[in-house]
Amino acid sequence: MSDNVAYALLTYTGLQIFVTTGAMKSTGMSILPYLALVVLVAGIIPACRAFERRWRNLSDEDAASMELAGAFRRDQVMLWLLAIGLPFLITGVIKGLAALF
Incomplete structure (x- = not known):
C-alpha cells in the first residue's frame, strides 16, 4: 500500500497543480486560491496516511492472505479514486464559484 500511497500523492499533487491552477488562471482569481x-x-496527506496505516503493520504472511485481498483492493481503488477525482471536483467547485461571483 505504501507504493500506492506514494504514487497517488504524486498523481494528486500533479493534477491538483495543473488542473486547478489552470482553472484559477482562466477565472482570473487572486492569490487566495493558490x-x-x-x-x-497538505490536507490530503493525512487521508493517505490513514490508508497506509491499515496495512503497514501486517506481517508478510498476513499481507499475502487471500482473506484480505478484497479489503486491500477496495482501499486501493478508493485511494486512486480520491487521488484522481478530487482535483477535478475541486476545479469544478472553483469554476462554479467563479460563475456565481
Whole structure:
C-alpha cells in the first residue's frame, strides 16, 4: 500500500497543480486560491496516511492472505479514486464559484 500511497500523492499533487491552477488562471482569481491549493495538497496527506496505516503493520504472511485481498483492493481503488477525482471536483467547485461571483 505504501507504493500506492506514494504514487497517488504524486498523481494528486500533479493534477491538483495543473488542473486547478489552470482553472484559477482562466477565472482570473487572486492569490487566495493558490494558498487554498497548498492547504488542499497538505490536507490530503493525512487521508493517505490513514490508508497506509491499515496495512503497514501486517506481517508478510498476513499481507499475502487471500482473506484480505478484497479489503486491500477496495482501499486501493478508493485511494486512486480520491487521488484522481478530487482535483477535478475541486476545479469544478472553483469554476462554479467563479460563475456565481
